[in-house]
Amino acid sequence: MYSEKVMDHFTNPRNMGEIENPSGVGTVGNAKCGDIMRIYLDVDEAGVIRECKFKTFGCGAAVATSSMATELVKGKTIEEALKVTNQAVMEALDGLPPVKVHCSLLAEEAIHAALWDYAEKKGITIEGLKKPKNDIHEEEAEEEY
Amino acid sequence: MDKMIYLDNAATTRTSREVVEAMLPYFSEYYGNASSIYHLGNRSKKAIAEARAVIAESLGADPSEIYFTAGGSESDNWALIATAKALAHKGKHIITSSIEHHAILHTCRYLEEEGYKITYINVDENGMIKLEELKNAIRPDTILITVMFANNEIGTIQPVQKIGEIARERGILFHTDAVQAYGHIPVDVETMNIDMLSASGHKLHGPKGIGFLYIRKGVKIRAFIHGGAQERGRRAGTENVPGIVGFGEAVRRACSDQKEYMEKVSALRDYLIEKIEKEVPYCRLNGHRTMRLPNNVNFSFQFIEGESLLIMLDMKGICASSGSACTSGSLDPSHVLLAIGLPHEIAHGSLRLTLSGENTIEELDHTVDAIKEIVERLRQMSPLYEDFLKKEGKEA
Numbered sequence: 346m347y348s349e350k351v352m353d354h355f356t357n358p359r360n361m362g363e364i365e366n367p368s369g370v371g372t373v374g375n376a377k378c379g380d381i382m383r384i385y386l387d388v389d390e391a392g393v394i395r396e397c398k399f400k401t402f403g404c405g406a407a408v409a410t411s412s413m414a415t416e417l418v419k420g421k422t423i424e425e426a427l428k429v430t431n432q433a434v435m436e437a438l439d440g441l442p443p444v445k446v447h448c449s450l451l452a453e454e455a456i457h458a459a460l461w462d463y464a465e466k467k468g469i470t471i472e473g474l475k476k477p478k479n480d481i482h483e484e485e486a487e488e489e490y
Numbered sequence: 491m492d493k494m495i496y497l498d499n500a501a502t503t504r505t506s507r508e509v510v511e512a513m514l515p516y517f518s519e520y521y522g523n524a525s526s527i528y529h530l531g532n533r534s535k536k537a538i539a540e541a542r543a544v545i546a547e548s549l550g551a552d553p554s555e556i557y558f559t560a561g562g563s564e565s566d567n568w569a570l571i572a573t574a575k576a577l578a579h580k581g582k583h584i585i586t587s588s589i590e591h592h593a594i595l596h597t598c599r600y601l602e603e604e605g606y607k608i609t610y611i612n613v614d615e616n617g618m619i620k621l622e623e624l625k626n627a628i629r630p631d632t633i634l635i636t637v638m639f640a641n642n643e644i645g646t647i648q649p650v651q652k653i654g655e656i657a658r659e660r661g662i663l664f665h666t667d668a669v670q671a672y673g674h675i676p677v678d679v680e681t682m683n684i685d686m687l688s689a690s691g692h693k694l695h696g697p698k699g700i701g702f703l704y705i706r707k708g709v710k711i712r713a714f715i716h717g718g719a720q721e722r723g724r725r726a727g728t729e730n731v732p733g734i735v736g737f738g739e740a741v742r743r744a745c746s747d748q749k750e751y752m753e754k755v756s757a758l759r760d761y762l763i764e765k766i767e768k769e770v771p772y773c774r775l776n777g778h779r780t781m782r783l784p785n786n787v788n789f790s791f792q793f794i795e796g797e798s799l800l801i802m803l804d805m806k807g808i809c810a811s812s813g814s815a816c817t818s819g820s821l822d823p824s825h826v827l828l829a830i831g832l833p834h835e836i837a838h839g840s841l842r843l844t845l846s847g848e849n850t851i852e853e854l855d856h857t858v859d860a861i862k863e864i865v866e867r868l869r870q871m872s873p874l875y876e877d878f879l880k881k882e883g884k885e886a
Binding site for chain 1: 798802872
Protein backbone atom coordinates (compact mmCIF):
# COMPACT_ATOMS: atom_id res chain seq x y z
CA MET A 346 0.00 0.00 0.00
CA TYR A 347 3.00 2.31 0.45
CA SER A 348 5.41 3.50 -2.23
CA GLU A 349 9.03 2.34 -2.13
CA LYS A 350 10.09 5.82 -1.03
CA VAL A 351 7.68 5.75 1.91
CA MET A 352 8.94 2.32 2.93
CA ASP A 353 12.53 3.52 2.61
CA HIS A 354 11.94 6.56 4.83
CA PHE A 355 9.95 4.48 7.30
CA THR A 356 12.58 1.77 7.66
CA ASN A 357 15.61 4.07 7.39
CA PRO A 358 14.34 7.35 8.75
CA ARG A 359 16.61 10.35 8.14
CA ASN A 360 17.33 12.80 10.94
CA MET A 361 15.60 10.84 13.66
CA GLY A 362 16.49 12.03 17.12
CA GLU A 363 16.69 15.10 19.31
CA ILE A 364 18.70 18.33 19.24
CA GLU A 365 20.03 19.58 22.54
CA ASN A 366 19.22 23.24 23.13
CA PRO A 367 17.34 23.59 19.84
CA SER A 368 16.58 26.98 18.29
CA GLY A 369 12.99 25.83 18.01
CA VAL A 370 10.90 22.77 18.74
CA GLY A 371 7.30 22.02 17.79
CA THR A 372 5.01 19.14 18.67
CA VAL A 373 1.71 18.57 16.87
CA GLY A 374 -1.00 15.93 16.58
CA ASN A 375 -2.58 13.95 19.36
CA ALA A 376 -2.33 10.47 20.72
CA LYS A 377 -6.07 10.05 20.37
CA CYS A 378 -5.78 9.89 16.62
CA GLY A 379 -2.60 7.92 16.72
CA ASP A 380 0.04 10.37 15.58
CA ILE A 381 2.28 12.87 17.31
CA MET A 382 5.19 14.58 15.56
CA ARG A 383 7.94 16.60 17.14
CA ILE A 384 10.44 18.59 15.07
CA TYR A 385 13.64 20.14 16.40
CA LEU A 386 15.42 22.94 14.53
CA ASP A 387 18.90 24.37 14.80
CA VAL A 388 18.93 27.73 13.00
CA ASP A 389 22.14 29.73 12.54
CA GLU A 390 22.62 33.50 12.74
CA ALA A 391 21.99 33.89 9.01
CA GLY A 392 18.57 32.25 9.41
CA VAL A 393 19.57 28.99 7.75
CA ILE A 394 18.32 25.67 9.15
CA ARG A 395 21.55 23.82 9.88
CA GLU A 396 20.08 20.83 11.61
CA CYS A 397 16.60 19.37 11.76
CA LYS A 398 15.56 16.29 13.71
CA PHE A 399 12.29 14.55 14.42
CA LYS A 400 10.56 12.13 16.73
CA THR A 401 7.24 10.58 15.76
CA PHE A 402 4.63 8.35 17.35
CA GLY A 403 2.52 7.04 14.53
CA CYS A 404 2.05 4.81 11.54
CA GLY A 405 4.49 4.14 8.71
CA ALA A 406 3.30 7.18 6.77
CA ALA A 407 3.68 9.43 9.80
CA VAL A 408 7.30 8.38 10.26
CA ALA A 409 8.06 8.67 6.53
CA THR A 410 6.52 12.14 6.17
CA SER A 411 8.45 13.38 9.22
CA SER A 412 11.66 11.99 7.81
CA MET A 413 11.06 13.53 4.38
CA ALA A 414 10.02 16.87 5.86
CA THR A 415 13.28 17.14 7.80
CA GLU A 416 15.20 16.37 4.60
CA LEU A 417 13.33 19.05 2.70
CA VAL A 418 13.95 21.86 5.19
CA LYS A 419 17.54 21.04 6.13
CA GLY A 420 19.95 23.61 4.72
CA LYS A 421 17.08 25.92 3.73
CA THR A 422 16.44 29.46 4.91
CA ILE A 423 13.39 30.06 7.05
CA GLU A 424 11.57 31.62 4.10
CA GLU A 425 12.31 28.58 1.96
CA ALA A 426 11.31 26.20 4.74
CA LEU A 427 7.95 27.91 5.02
CA LYS A 428 7.28 27.01 1.41
CA VAL A 429 7.65 23.28 2.10
CA THR A 430 4.02 22.23 1.93
CA ASN A 431 2.38 18.92 2.64
CA GLN A 432 2.00 18.56 -1.12
CA ALA A 433 5.76 18.84 -1.54
CA VAL A 434 6.33 16.21 1.14
CA MET A 435 3.85 13.87 -0.53
CA GLU A 436 5.35 14.36 -3.97
CA ALA A 437 8.83 13.70 -2.65
CA LEU A 438 7.54 10.41 -1.25
CA ASP A 439 5.89 9.43 -4.56
CA GLY A 440 2.45 9.84 -3.03
CA LEU A 441 0.52 8.55 -0.02
CA PRO A 442 -2.65 6.46 0.26
CA PRO A 443 -5.69 8.77 0.60
CA VAL A 444 -6.29 7.88 4.27
CA LYS A 445 -2.71 8.92 5.07
CA VAL A 446 -2.78 12.40 3.55
CA HIS A 447 -3.36 13.83 7.02
CA CYS A 448 0.13 12.61 7.99
CA SER A 449 1.70 14.96 5.46
CA LEU A 450 -0.40 17.84 6.82
CA LEU A 451 0.89 16.97 10.25
CA ALA A 452 4.49 17.14 8.97
CA GLU A 453 3.92 20.61 7.49
CA GLU A 454 2.28 21.70 10.71
CA ALA A 455 5.15 20.33 12.83
CA ILE A 456 7.68 22.40 10.89
CA HIS A 457 5.52 25.49 11.29
CA ALA A 458 5.19 24.82 15.01
CA ALA A 459 8.99 24.53 15.37
CA LEU A 460 9.47 27.76 13.39
CA TRP A 461 6.86 29.50 15.54
CA ASP A 462 8.74 28.40 18.66
CA TYR A 463 11.99 29.68 17.14
CA ALA A 464 10.42 33.04 16.34
CA GLU A 465 8.99 33.36 19.85
CA LYS A 466 12.35 32.54 21.44
CA LYS A 467 14.09 35.05 19.17
CA GLY A 468 11.39 37.66 19.66
CA ILE A 469 10.92 38.02 15.90
CA THR A 470 7.99 37.76 13.52
CA ILE A 471 8.24 35.43 10.53
CA GLU A 472 6.18 36.80 7.70
CA GLY A 473 3.50 34.40 6.51
CA LEU A 474 3.76 32.10 9.53
CA LYS A 475 0.55 31.53 11.43
CA LYS A 476 0.29 30.27 14.97
CA PRO A 477 0.12 26.50 14.68
CA LYS A 478 -3.02 24.59 15.55
CA ASN A 479 -2.58 22.03 18.24
CA ASP A 480 -4.55 19.43 16.43
CA ILE A 481 -5.04 19.14 12.71
CA HIS A 482 -7.39 16.22 13.09
CA GLU A 483 -10.37 18.17 14.28
CA GLU A 484 -11.12 19.45 10.78
CA GLU A 485 -9.65 16.45 8.99
CA ALA A 486 -11.77 13.85 10.66
CA GLU A 487 -15.00 15.22 9.27
CA GLU A 488 -13.71 15.78 5.79
CA GLU A 489 -12.39 12.30 5.25
CA TYR A 490 -14.96 10.08 6.84
CA MET B 491 12.52 -12.25 3.88
CA ASP B 492 12.84 -14.92 6.56
CA LYS B 493 10.58 -17.95 6.55
CA MET B 494 7.01 -16.83 7.11
CA ILE B 495 5.56 -17.12 10.60
CA TYR B 496 1.77 -16.96 10.47
CA LEU B 497 0.20 -15.56 13.64
CA ASP B 498 -3.08 -14.21 12.33
CA ASN B 499 -5.34 -17.24 12.62
CA ALA B 500 -8.24 -15.15 13.92
CA ALA B 501 -8.23 -13.37 10.55
CA THR B 502 -8.20 -16.63 8.68
CA THR B 503 -6.53 -20.02 8.77
CA ARG B 504 -4.71 -22.14 6.25
CA THR B 505 -7.19 -24.46 4.53
CA SER B 506 -5.82 -27.80 5.62
CA ARG B 507 -4.57 -30.27 3.01
CA GLU B 508 -7.14 -32.88 4.03
CA VAL B 509 -9.93 -30.34 3.64
CA VAL B 510 -8.78 -29.38 0.16
CA GLU B 511 -8.57 -33.04 -0.81
CA ALA B 512 -12.09 -33.68 0.43
CA MET B 513 -13.34 -30.71 -1.60
CA LEU B 514 -11.55 -31.35 -4.90
CA PRO B 515 -13.82 -34.06 -6.35
CA TYR B 516 -16.81 -31.73 -5.91
CA PHE B 517 -15.47 -29.21 -8.40
CA SER B 518 -15.03 -31.14 -11.62
CA GLU B 519 -16.05 -34.71 -10.87
CA TYR B 520 -19.21 -34.53 -8.77
CA TYR B 521 -20.32 -31.12 -9.91
CA GLY B 522 -24.05 -31.84 -9.97
CA ASN B 523 -26.64 -29.46 -8.61
CA ALA B 524 -28.05 -30.97 -5.43
CA SER B 525 -31.58 -30.10 -6.58
CA SER B 526 -31.29 -32.22 -9.74
CA ILE B 527 -33.08 -35.54 -9.97
CA TYR B 528 -30.34 -37.65 -11.61
CA HIS B 529 -27.56 -39.52 -9.83
CA LEU B 530 -24.96 -36.73 -10.16
CA GLY B 531 -27.25 -34.36 -8.29
CA ASN B 532 -27.89 -36.99 -5.68
CA ARG B 533 -24.20 -37.34 -5.04
CA SER B 534 -24.04 -33.64 -4.11
CA LYS B 535 -27.17 -33.91 -2.04
CA LYS B 536 -25.67 -36.78 -0.08
CA ALA B 537 -22.39 -34.92 0.49
CA ILE B 538 -24.29 -31.91 1.86
CA ALA B 539 -26.31 -34.15 4.16
CA GLU B 540 -23.15 -35.76 5.51
CA ALA B 541 -21.51 -32.42 6.25
CA ARG B 542 -24.69 -31.14 7.86
CA ALA B 543 -24.84 -34.19 10.11
CA VAL B 544 -21.22 -33.74 11.24
CA ILE B 545 -21.84 -30.09 12.04
CA ALA B 546 -25.13 -30.78 13.83
CA GLU B 547 -23.46 -33.39 16.00
CA SER B 548 -20.62 -31.02 16.90
CA LEU B 549 -23.18 -28.61 18.39
CA GLY B 550 -25.63 -31.03 19.96
CA ALA B 551 -28.18 -29.96 17.34
CA ASP B 552 -30.41 -31.71 14.83
CA PRO B 553 -29.27 -31.59 11.17
CA SER B 554 -32.53 -29.87 10.24
CA GLU B 555 -31.45 -26.93 12.42
CA ILE B 556 -28.28 -26.18 10.40
CA TYR B 557 -28.61 -23.72 7.49
CA PHE B 558 -25.59 -23.15 5.28
CA THR B 559 -24.75 -19.55 4.36
CA ALA B 560 -21.91 -17.73 2.65
CA GLY B 561 -20.18 -17.04 5.97
CA GLY B 562 -20.33 -15.53 9.42
CA SER B 563 -21.42 -12.08 8.31
CA GLU B 564 -24.40 -13.40 6.37
CA SER B 565 -25.40 -15.58 9.32
CA ASP B 566 -25.23 -12.59 11.69
CA ASN B 567 -27.21 -10.36 9.32
CA TRP B 568 -29.82 -13.04 8.82
CA ALA B 569 -30.26 -13.82 12.52
CA LEU B 570 -30.67 -10.18 13.51
CA ILE B 571 -32.69 -8.78 10.65
CA ALA B 572 -35.03 -11.76 10.25
CA THR B 573 -35.68 -11.94 14.01
CA ALA B 574 -36.33 -8.21 14.15
CA LYS B 575 -38.85 -8.50 11.31
CA ALA B 576 -40.53 -11.65 12.61
CA LEU B 577 -41.01 -10.28 16.11
CA ALA B 578 -41.68 -6.60 15.35
CA HIS B 579 -45.27 -7.07 16.52
CA LYS B 580 -43.96 -8.16 19.94
CA GLY B 581 -41.39 -5.44 20.36
CA LYS B 582 -38.52 -3.57 18.79
CA HIS B 583 -35.82 -3.79 21.44
CA ILE B 584 -32.58 -5.76 21.03
CA ILE B 585 -29.73 -6.20 23.51
CA THR B 586 -26.13 -6.73 22.44
CA SER B 587 -22.64 -5.98 23.76
CA SER B 588 -20.30 -3.10 23.02
CA ILE B 589 -17.55 -5.43 21.75
CA GLU B 590 -19.36 -7.35 19.02
CA HIS B 591 -17.91 -7.89 15.57
CA HIS B 592 -18.93 -5.28 13.00
CA ALA B 593 -21.19 -7.87 11.34
CA ILE B 594 -23.37 -7.51 14.45
CA LEU B 595 -22.72 -3.86 15.35
CA HIS B 596 -23.31 -2.49 11.86
CA THR B 597 -26.43 -4.63 11.46
CA CYS B 598 -27.65 -3.19 14.77
CA ARG B 599 -27.02 0.29 13.44
CA TYR B 600 -29.04 -0.57 10.34
CA LEU B 601 -31.89 -1.79 12.56
CA GLU B 602 -31.72 1.45 14.55
CA GLU B 603 -32.32 3.32 11.33
CA GLU B 604 -35.32 1.06 10.78
CA GLY B 605 -36.80 2.14 14.10
CA TYR B 606 -35.49 -0.55 16.44
CA LYS B 607 -33.94 0.28 19.81
CA ILE B 608 -30.61 -1.33 20.66
CA THR B 609 -28.99 -1.48 24.09
CA TYR B 610 -25.23 -2.01 24.06
CA ILE B 611 -24.10 -3.70 27.28
CA ASN B 612 -20.69 -2.67 28.62
CA VAL B 613 -17.85 -5.01 29.41
CA ASP B 614 -15.35 -4.95 32.28
CA GLU B 615 -11.60 -4.35 31.92
CA ASN B 616 -11.14 -7.97 30.80
CA GLY B 617 -13.81 -7.73 28.14
CA MET B 618 -16.34 -9.77 30.11
CA ILE B 619 -19.96 -8.70 29.69
CA LYS B 620 -21.67 -7.21 32.76
CA LEU B 621 -24.47 -9.66 33.49
CA GLU B 622 -26.28 -7.40 35.97
CA GLU B 623 -26.37 -4.66 33.37
CA LEU B 624 -27.73 -7.17 30.87
CA LYS B 625 -30.49 -8.28 33.22
CA ASN B 626 -31.44 -4.70 33.97
CA ALA B 627 -31.57 -3.83 30.28
CA ILE B 628 -34.36 -6.32 29.58
CA ARG B 629 -37.70 -4.65 28.83
CA PRO B 630 -41.15 -6.00 28.03
CA ASP B 631 -40.47 -5.29 24.35
CA THR B 632 -37.05 -6.99 24.22
CA ILE B 633 -37.14 -9.55 21.42
CA LEU B 634 -33.52 -10.65 21.07
CA ILE B 635 -30.25 -10.85 22.98
CA THR B 636 -27.18 -11.28 20.81
CA VAL B 637 -23.78 -11.63 22.47
CA MET B 638 -20.67 -13.10 20.87
CA PHE B 639 -19.34 -16.42 22.15
CA ALA B 640 -15.73 -15.18 22.23
CA ASN B 641 -14.20 -11.92 21.14
CA ASN B 642 -12.19 -11.82 17.93
CA GLU B 643 -9.68 -9.24 19.11
CA ILE B 644 -8.97 -9.99 22.75
CA GLY B 645 -10.18 -13.58 22.94
CA THR B 646 -12.37 -13.21 26.02
CA ILE B 647 -14.93 -16.01 26.28
CA GLN B 648 -18.34 -14.77 27.39
CA PRO B 649 -20.54 -16.53 29.98
CA VAL B 650 -22.76 -17.78 27.17
CA GLN B 651 -24.59 -20.37 29.22
CA LYS B 652 -25.63 -17.76 31.80
CA ILE B 653 -26.71 -15.31 29.13
CA GLY B 654 -28.75 -18.11 27.54
CA GLU B 655 -30.35 -18.86 30.89
CA ILE B 656 -31.30 -15.25 31.44
CA ALA B 657 -32.82 -15.05 27.96
CA ARG B 658 -34.67 -18.35 28.31
CA GLU B 659 -36.18 -17.36 31.69
CA ARG B 660 -37.64 -14.23 30.15
CA GLY B 661 -38.74 -15.90 26.94
CA ILE B 662 -36.32 -13.89 24.81
CA LEU B 663 -34.44 -15.37 21.85
CA PHE B 664 -30.67 -15.68 22.28
CA HIS B 665 -28.27 -15.52 19.33
CA THR B 666 -24.51 -15.86 19.60
CA ASP B 667 -21.84 -15.06 17.03
CA ALA B 668 -19.53 -18.04 17.58
CA VAL B 669 -17.29 -17.41 14.57
CA GLN B 670 -14.10 -17.29 16.68
CA ALA B 671 -15.09 -19.98 19.16
CA TYR B 672 -16.65 -22.71 17.03
CA GLY B 673 -14.27 -25.60 16.53
CA HIS B 674 -11.79 -24.13 19.01
CA ILE B 675 -13.69 -24.72 22.25
CA PRO B 676 -16.72 -26.87 23.10
CA VAL B 677 -20.06 -25.41 21.98
CA ASP B 678 -23.37 -27.05 22.85
CA VAL B 679 -26.62 -25.38 21.91
CA GLU B 680 -28.66 -27.49 24.37
CA THR B 681 -26.74 -27.00 27.61
CA MET B 682 -25.90 -23.40 26.70
CA ASN B 683 -29.48 -22.38 25.91
CA ILE B 684 -28.60 -21.06 22.47
CA ASP B 685 -31.43 -20.37 20.02
CA MET B 686 -29.33 -19.20 17.08
CA LEU B 687 -25.62 -19.44 16.38
CA SER B 688 -23.39 -18.12 13.58
CA ALA B 689 -20.20 -19.84 12.47
CA SER B 690 -17.74 -19.68 9.59
CA GLY B 691 -15.59 -22.28 7.85
CA HIS B 692 -12.33 -20.47 7.34
CA LYS B 693 -11.58 -19.89 11.03
CA LEU B 694 -11.00 -23.60 11.62
CA HIS B 695 -8.90 -24.60 8.60
CA GLY B 696 -11.96 -24.86 6.37
CA PRO B 697 -12.57 -22.90 3.17
CA LYS B 698 -13.65 -19.25 2.91
CA GLY B 699 -17.11 -18.28 1.71
CA ILE B 700 -19.01 -20.88 3.72
CA GLY B 701 -20.73 -20.59 7.07
CA PHE B 702 -23.93 -21.62 8.77
CA LEU B 703 -26.65 -20.33 10.99
CA TYR B 704 -28.04 -22.72 13.57
CA ILE B 705 -31.72 -22.00 14.12
CA ARG B 706 -33.43 -23.92 16.92
CA LYS B 707 -36.53 -25.81 15.87
CA GLY B 708 -39.55 -23.63 16.58
CA VAL B 709 -37.78 -20.32 16.08
CA LYS B 710 -39.88 -18.77 13.37
CA ILE B 711 -37.68 -16.52 11.31
CA ARG B 712 -38.01 -16.25 7.57
CA ALA B 713 -35.56 -16.38 4.70
CA PHE B 714 -33.00 -13.64 4.23
CA ILE B 715 -31.98 -14.67 0.72
CA HIS B 716 -35.08 -15.30 -1.39
CA GLY B 717 -35.30 -17.62 -4.36
CA GLY B 718 -35.23 -21.39 -4.68
CA ALA B 719 -36.24 -23.91 -2.04
CA GLN B 720 -32.73 -24.81 -0.87
CA GLU B 721 -32.06 -25.17 2.86
CA ARG B 722 -35.68 -26.05 3.60
CA GLY B 723 -36.83 -22.92 1.83
CA ARG B 724 -34.97 -20.66 4.22
CA ARG B 725 -31.82 -19.85 2.27
CA ALA B 726 -32.06 -19.73 -1.49
CA GLY B 727 -29.20 -20.28 -3.90
CA THR B 728 -27.47 -23.33 -5.34
CA GLU B 729 -25.48 -24.88 -2.53
CA ASN B 730 -21.73 -24.29 -2.39
CA VAL B 731 -21.11 -28.02 -2.43
CA PRO B 732 -17.28 -28.00 -2.31
CA GLY B 733 -17.44 -25.36 0.45
CA ILE B 734 -19.95 -27.37 2.47
CA VAL B 735 -17.93 -30.57 2.06
CA GLY B 736 -14.76 -28.71 3.11
CA PHE B 737 -16.49 -27.14 6.09
CA GLY B 738 -17.79 -30.55 7.18
CA GLU B 739 -14.33 -32.07 6.92
CA ALA B 740 -12.78 -29.16 8.86
CA VAL B 741 -15.36 -29.58 11.63
CA ARG B 742 -14.83 -33.32 11.75
CA ARG B 743 -11.11 -32.78 12.17
CA ALA B 744 -11.50 -29.97 14.71
CA CYS B 745 -13.87 -31.99 16.87
CA SER B 746 -11.95 -35.23 16.77
CA ASP B 747 -8.87 -33.66 18.34
CA GLN B 748 -10.36 -30.66 20.11
CA LYS B 749 -9.07 -31.57 23.57
CA GLU B 750 -5.56 -32.13 22.25
CA TYR B 751 -5.72 -28.90 20.24
CA MET B 752 -6.87 -26.89 23.25
CA GLU B 753 -4.08 -28.24 25.44
CA LYS B 754 -1.38 -27.74 22.86
CA VAL B 755 -2.38 -24.31 21.65
CA SER B 756 -3.19 -22.84 25.05
CA ALA B 757 0.26 -23.99 26.21
CA LEU B 758 1.80 -22.12 23.27
CA ARG B 759 -0.39 -19.12 24.09
CA ASP B 760 0.67 -19.05 27.73
CA TYR B 761 4.31 -19.45 26.75
CA LEU B 762 4.04 -16.48 24.40
CA ILE B 763 2.21 -14.32 26.95
CA GLU B 764 4.72 -15.09 29.67
CA LYS B 765 7.69 -14.45 27.42
CA ILE B 766 6.40 -11.10 26.15
CA GLU B 767 5.60 -9.97 29.68
CA LYS B 768 9.07 -10.95 30.78
CA GLU B 769 11.01 -9.47 27.90
CA VAL B 770 9.16 -6.36 26.73
CA PRO B 771 8.77 -3.56 29.28
CA TYR B 772 5.66 -1.35 29.49
CA CYS B 773 3.26 -3.84 27.97
CA ARG B 774 -0.23 -4.91 28.95
CA LEU B 775 -2.10 -8.11 28.17
CA ASN B 776 -5.57 -7.32 26.81
CA GLY B 777 -8.45 -9.67 27.47
CA HIS B 778 -9.18 -12.17 30.21
CA ARG B 779 -6.21 -14.18 31.41
CA THR B 780 -8.01 -17.51 31.79
CA MET B 781 -11.45 -17.18 30.16
CA ARG B 782 -9.67 -16.81 26.87
CA LEU B 783 -9.62 -18.51 23.48
CA PRO B 784 -6.76 -21.03 23.34
CA ASN B 785 -5.19 -19.27 20.36
CA ASN B 786 -5.47 -15.58 21.27
CA VAL B 787 -2.73 -13.24 22.49
CA ASN B 788 -3.31 -9.49 22.52
CA PHE B 789 -0.89 -6.94 23.93
CA SER B 790 -0.62 -3.18 24.07
CA PHE B 791 2.86 -1.70 23.99
CA GLN B 792 3.06 1.76 25.45
CA PHE B 793 4.49 4.70 23.46
CA ILE B 794 4.30 3.03 20.05
CA GLU B 795 1.75 2.71 17.27
CA GLY B 796 0.48 -0.62 15.97
CA GLU B 797 0.74 -0.18 12.21
CA SER B 798 4.45 0.62 12.41
CA LEU B 799 4.93 -2.52 14.46
CA LEU B 800 2.97 -4.62 11.94
CA ILE B 801 4.95 -3.37 8.94
CA MET B 802 8.25 -4.08 10.66
CA LEU B 803 7.07 -7.53 11.75
CA ASP B 804 5.98 -8.19 8.16
CA MET B 805 9.47 -7.31 6.98
CA LYS B 806 10.71 -10.09 9.23
CA GLY B 807 8.15 -12.48 7.76
CA ILE B 808 5.75 -12.36 10.72
CA CYS B 809 2.03 -11.97 9.96
CA ALA B 810 0.01 -10.36 12.78
CA SER B 811 -2.70 -7.75 13.25
CA SER B 812 -3.48 -4.70 15.35
CA GLY B 813 -6.37 -2.69 16.73
CA SER B 814 -4.64 0.47 15.63
CA ALA B 815 -6.73 3.01 13.73
CA CYS B 816 -4.21 3.06 10.93
CA THR B 817 -4.94 -0.52 10.00
CA SER B 818 -8.67 0.08 9.76
CA GLY B 819 -8.76 3.23 7.66
CA SER B 820 -10.41 5.31 10.37
CA LEU B 821 -8.94 7.62 12.97
CA ASP B 822 -10.36 5.73 15.91
CA PRO B 823 -8.66 2.67 17.31
CA SER B 824 -10.53 -0.58 17.90
CA HIS B 825 -13.93 -0.24 19.61
CA VAL B 826 -13.10 -3.36 21.62
CA LEU B 827 -9.94 -1.91 23.14
CA LEU B 828 -11.74 1.35 23.94
CA ALA B 829 -14.62 -0.63 25.50
CA ILE B 830 -12.26 -2.37 27.94
CA GLY B 831 -11.15 1.09 29.04
CA LEU B 832 -7.81 1.54 27.28
CA PRO B 833 -6.83 5.16 26.64
CA HIS B 834 -6.60 5.95 22.92
CA GLU B 835 -2.81 6.07 22.78
CA ILE B 836 -2.49 2.64 24.40
CA ALA B 837 -5.18 1.20 22.13
CA HIS B 838 -3.22 2.45 19.11
CA GLY B 839 -0.23 0.39 20.22
CA SER B 840 -1.91 -2.99 20.24
CA LEU B 841 -0.80 -6.23 18.66
CA ARG B 842 -2.89 -9.36 18.15
CA LEU B 843 -1.13 -12.69 17.67
CA THR B 844 -3.45 -15.63 17.01
CA LEU B 845 -2.03 -19.13 16.93
CA SER B 846 -2.82 -22.44 15.34
CA GLY B 847 -1.72 -25.98 16.08
CA GLU B 848 0.88 -25.54 13.35
CA ASN B 849 2.94 -22.97 15.28
CA THR B 850 6.09 -23.99 17.14
CA ILE B 851 7.99 -22.75 20.20
CA GLU B 852 10.87 -21.76 17.87
CA GLU B 853 8.54 -19.53 15.89
CA LEU B 854 7.30 -17.90 19.08
CA ASP B 855 10.85 -17.34 20.37
CA HIS B 856 11.76 -15.74 17.06
CA THR B 857 8.62 -13.57 17.21
CA VAL B 858 9.32 -12.32 20.72
CA ASP B 859 12.89 -11.43 19.73
CA ALA B 860 11.51 -9.48 16.77
CA ILE B 861 8.88 -7.70 18.88
CA LYS B 862 11.46 -6.75 21.47
CA GLU B 863 13.80 -5.28 18.88
CA ILE B 864 11.08 -3.42 16.95
CA VAL B 865 9.33 -2.04 20.02
CA GLU B 866 12.65 -0.73 21.32
CA ARG B 867 13.39 0.86 17.95
CA LEU B 868 9.97 2.50 17.67
CA ARG B 869 10.25 3.79 21.22
CA GLN B 870 13.53 5.46 20.34
CA MET B 871 11.54 7.28 17.65
CA SER B 872 8.62 8.14 19.91
CA PRO B 873 8.15 11.60 21.43
CA LEU B 874 5.83 9.97 24.00
CA TYR B 875 8.67 7.74 25.19
CA GLU B 876 11.06 10.71 25.24
CA ASP B 877 8.62 12.63 27.46
CA PHE B 878 8.11 9.58 29.66
CA LEU B 879 11.86 9.12 30.19
CA LYS B 880 12.34 12.81 30.95
CA LYS B 881 9.56 12.63 33.48
CA GLU B 882 11.17 9.59 35.03
CA GLY B 883 14.46 11.50 35.12
CA LYS B 884 16.27 9.10 32.81
CA GLU B 885 18.23 9.77 29.70
CA ALA B 886 16.83 8.64 26.36
